[in-house]
Amino acid sequence: MVKVLISDKLSPAAIEIFKERGVEVDVKTGLTPAELREIIGQYDGLAIRSATKVTKEVLDVATNLKVVGRAGIGVDNVDVKNATSRGVVVMNTPNGNAITTAEHAIAMMFALARQLPEATASTKAGKWEKNRFMGVEVTGKILGLIGCGNIGSIVADRAVGLKMKVLAYDPYLTEARAVELGVEKADLDTVLAKADFITLHTPLIEATRNIISREALAKTKKGVRIINCARGGLVDEAALYDALKSGHVAGAALDVFEVEPAKESPLFELENVVCTPHLGASTNEAQENVALQVAEQISDFLLTGSVTNALNMPSVTAEEAPRLRPYMDLCRLLGAFAGQMTRAQDGEIKKVLVEYEGAVAKLNHRPLNAAALAGLLGPVMEGVNMVNAPVLARDHGIEVAEASTDRTGDYQTLVRISVTTEKGTRAVAGTLIGNGRPRLVEIKGIKVEADFAPHMLYVTNKDKPGFIGRFGTLLAEAGVNIATFHLGRAAEGEDAICLVSTDGETPDAVLAQVRALPLVMQATTLAF
Ligand SMILES: NC(=O)C1=CN([C@@H]2O[C@H](COP(=O)(O)OP(=O)(O)OC[C@H]3O[C@@H](n4cnc5c(N)ncnc54)[C@H](O)[C@@H]3O)[C@@H](O)[C@H]2O)C=CC1
Numbered sequence: 001m002v003k004v005l006i007s008d009k010l011s012p013a014a015i016e017i018f019k020e021r022g023v024e025v026d027v028k029t030g031l032t033p034a035e036l037r038e039i040i041g042q043y044d045g046l047a048i049r050s051a052t053k054v055t056k057e058v059l060d061v062a063t064n065l066k067v068v069g070r071a072g073i074g075v076d077n078v079d080v081k082n083a084t085s086r087g088v089v090v091m092n093t094p095n096g097n098a099i100t101t102a103e104h105a106i107a108m109m110f111a112l113a114r115q116l117p118e119a120t121a122s123t124k125a126g127k128w129e130k131n132r133f134m135g136v137e138v139t140g141k142i143l144g145l146i147g148c149g150n151i152g153s154i155v156a157d158r159a160v161g162l163k164m165k166v167l168a169y170d171p172y173l174t175e176a177r178a179v180e181l182g183v184e185k186a187d188l189d190t191v192l193a194k195a196d197f198i199t200l201h202t203p204l205i206e207a208t209r210n211i212i213s214r215e216a217l218a219k220t221k222k223g224v225r226i227i228n229c230a231r232g233g234l235v236d237e238a239a240l241y242d243a244l245k246s247g248h249v250a251g252a253a254l255d256v257f258e259v260e261p262a263k264e265s266p267l268f269e270l271e272n273v274v275c276t277p278h279l280g281a282s283t284n285e286a287q288e289n290v291a292l293q294v295a296e297q298i299s300d301f302l303l304t305g306s307v308t309n310a311l312n313m314p315s316v317t318a319e320e321a322p323r324l325r326p327y328m329d330l331c332r333l334l335g336a337f338a339g340q341m342t343r344a345q346d347g348e349i350k351k352v353l354v355e356y357e358g359a360v361a362k363l364n365h366r367p368l369n370a371a372a373l374a375g376l377l378g379p380v381m382e383g384v385n386m387v388n389a390p391v392l393a394r395d396h397g398i399e400v401a402e403a404s405t406d407r408t409g410d411y412q413t414l415v416r417i418s419v420t421t422e423k424g425t426r427a428v429a430g431t432l433i434g435n436g437r438p439r440l441v442e443i444k445g446i447k448v449e450a451d452f453a454p455h456m457l458y459v460t461n462k463d464k465p466g467f468i469g470r471f472g473t474l475l476a477e478a479g480v481n482i483a484t485f486h487l488g489r490a491a492e493g494e495d496a497i498c499l500v501s502t503d504g505e506t507p508d509a510v511l512a513q514v515r516a517l518p519l520v521m522q523a524t525t526l527a528f
C-alpha cells in the first residue's frame, strides 16, 4: 500500500480522498526540519502547503518519495531542481485558489482606497473621525497589473467590472489574450508611470525579484497605491517604506513579505499600510478545492501513473494513462537497448530521435520521449527516471527530437529510437503485440523479432557459415542456457545480428570468448 504524509494544515477533505483511494495517510503538522527528515523515508508521497520546506536535506533522506503535492500555487518552499534530479514529481494545484486570491487583491485595493482597517480601529475606539478618512473612488482609475496569468487575469476581469482601466505588464501576455481580457498591454515603465493602483501577480523568480525597486517606485505616479498578494521579495520593502513615509506612495496593501512569518517590520508602524498574514488563499472554498485536488493528483499518480499539474514532468491524463503505459514500457526498453548498444568508445551521445509510426503517432509523445530518455540514460547515469531524464539529457547537451507519421509499414504501430554519437547513428525499433507486450522488431535497420528478457546477449557478426554452431557450443560449454534465439541479417553474406536471451547472466569471461569467435564483430550483454 502506498503511503502519504500530510505535513501542513490541509482541509480534512484530503484525508478522506486518500482513504477512499486506498492510500495510507498520516497527518503530522508542525514538524521541525529534523523531525521531517527522520520520518520522510517511509513515504511515497508528501502533501504540503507553504509551511513545510522540502529542501535538499529533506530530499536526501526521502528514499521512497515519488511525488510532492503542493495544495496551492507557489512552490518556492520546494527545491524543485533537486527534486527533479532525484526523479521526484512536484505538482501544484494552479486553479484551486486563484479566484480567492484575486478576490483578496481586490479586497486589499478597496481597503486601501477607503482606509478600512484604520477607519475600523478609529470607530471601535469611539472616535467617529468622519473628516480623517477621505477615500478615493476606483471607478475610472488605472489599475496597473504586473503579471497577467491565472490570478492576474481574474483580477483584471473584476477590475474591468468595476469600470477601471487595466494596463497589464506581462512579457508572455499575447495581444489576443489582452483583447479578450479587456486590458491594455503595456511595458513596465508605462504601467509604473500611469497606474493609480499597482497590483502584483507574478511568481518570485530572478526576473521579478524587487520588480518594485527603489528605481521603479521613483517612476510611479505620486499618490499611487500598491498591492502585493503574490510573493514577498517582489517589492523592496525598505524602498517602499521610504516612499510611503515621504507620501509619494499613498498606501500599500501587503499579504506577503520578504521574511515570513512577518512578526515585525517598520512597515507595520505606518497607518497607510494594510497587512494580512499571507491570507490570499484562505477561504473555505479555496482550501477545500486545493486539498481535494492535491489528494486526487497524488493518489492518481501513485496508483495509476497519471500526471496532472506537474512542474517537472509532462502531463498524462487518467484517460491516457492506461493507453500510454505499454508504450512507456516499450520506449523505456528500446531506450535501454539503444543505451546499452552505445559503447564508451562511441563517444558522447549527441542526439536522440524518437520516431512514432502508425497508431502510436496519435498519442501524447512527451511522456513517451521522457520514458525513452530514461531507458537510454539509465545504464550510464544513476537514479534516472522519467522526471529527471529530459533535464539530464539537456544538461548533457543531448539534442532530443521526435518525428511522427500516421503511415504504417509492416506494423500497425511502431516506435524507433535512433541514437547519434560521434561515431554514427544506431537505431532500434519495437512494436506492441498481443495485450500490449513490447516486441523488438528492428536493430540497426535489420529485421528481427524478439521479446525483451532480463538477460540478453547481443552479437553482430558476418553472415557466413560456422558462427551459430560455434556460438551455441561455447555457451553450452560455459553452462549458459539459451532461452530464446533470434537471428537477422541485412542481406546474404553481409552483417548479421544474433539476439539471445539466457537463463541468468553471461559471465564476463564467456562474453570475452564470444567476442573472440571468428566472424564476430561485436558482442554485448544486455539487462532489462
Ligand atoms: N497570497 C497568496 O496566498 C497566494 C499567492 N499566490 C502567488 O500569486 C502569484 C501568481 O500566481 P498565478 O497567477 O497562479 O501564476 P501564473 O503562473 O498563472 O501567472 C504568473 C504570470 O506572471 C507572468 N510573469 C512571469 N515573469 C514575469 C515578469 N518578469 N514580469 C511580469 N510578468 C511576469 C507570467 O507570464 C504569468 O502570466 C504566484 O507568485 C503565486 O505563488 C498564489 C496563490 C495564493
Ligand SMILES: O=C(O)CCC(=O)C(=O)O
Residues within 6 Å of the ligand: 049, 050, 071, 072, 073, 074, 075, 097, 278, 280, 281, 282
Ligand atoms: O497555502 C497558502 O495559504 C498559501 C497559498 C499560496 O501562497 C500559493 O498557493 O502560492
